Amino acid sequence: MPRRSYDHYCTVSRALDIVGDRWNLLVVRELCSGPRRYSDLFADLPGISTDVLAARLKDLERDGILTKRRTGPRAGTALYELTESGAALRPVLNSLSVWGAGQLGEQRPTDAVRAHWFALPLGHAVAAHLPTGTATIRIGDTTFHYVITETGLTHHDGPAVAPDLDLRLDLATAGEIATGARTLADVLAEADPGQSVA
Structure with missing residues (x-):
């Protein structure tokens, strides 16, 4: 066709x-x-x-x-x-993610959700907290990591080796950070002291 x-x-x-x-x-x-x-x-x-x-x-x-x-x-x-x-489309998706965060609203009963779909919007929050370095995010059974440099941020499957930030979130908290309802700083401040965070 x-x-x-x-x-x-x-x-x-x-x-x-x-x-x-x-x-x-x-x-x-x-x-x-x-x-x-x-x-x-x-x-x-x-x-x-x-x-x-x-x-x-x-x-x-x-x-x-x-x-x-x-x-x-x-x-x-x-x-x-x-x-x-x-x-090279990553910045396009990042921009759509930022714009879409304000459109997301409450999850509807018909909405599918996957933990790794939060990688893009969470990346903005992580980069604001950690200007350079690596961060591992765990949401349920899903683990991905970010590499943050002076030139930008990328996300990858699996954990980072010796991350500067290692954070476990539930799906609801990931959604709250992604939409801006809660800040990553607040979540880190409330984190269990035994949890590995930076």
């Missing part, structure tokens, strides 16, 4: 030609912290059909946003990961 285009000679239009289809930026969000298998992407994108996911992955690969590589025994498992061009 040929790609739909706005046919506008405009930088925003061209960008939306590539990532503006429904689900595209959410696929990018899922790949921001590291490579994913198809089954991981399908599990963490509730509501997407297998046909739509396959089509979005194919389109994003064609457009140079992600790449697929084979791994495992006999190269039987496909891993999807962002290309340099795809990783």
Whole structure:
């Protein structure tokens, strides 16, 4: 199927030609912290059909946003990961996350939620507390970490080695920090003294 285009000679239009289809930026969000298998992407994108996911992955690969590589025994498992061009969308997702925090409101009964979806908005709070260094965040069974440098912040799967901040949150607290209902400083001040925080 040929790609739909706005046919506008405009930088925003061209960008939306590539990532503006429904689900595209959410696929990018899922790949921001590291490579994913198809089954991981399908599990963490509730509501997407297998046909739509396959089509979005194919389109994003064609457009140079992600790449697929084979791994495992006999190269039987496909891993999807962002290309340099795809990783350059992180600031776009960060900006959408900041704007979206004010739109989030209360969780509706029909809303799916995954702990790692809080990685983007929590990153802003962590970077404000820790201008440079590494931070591990644990929300339930989900663990991810941030690397904060003078040039920006990235998040990755799993814990950091010897993090400057190691924090365990429940999902409700993560949501409160993400929406600005509570500050990270307040959460750290209330943390159990046995918890590893900086």
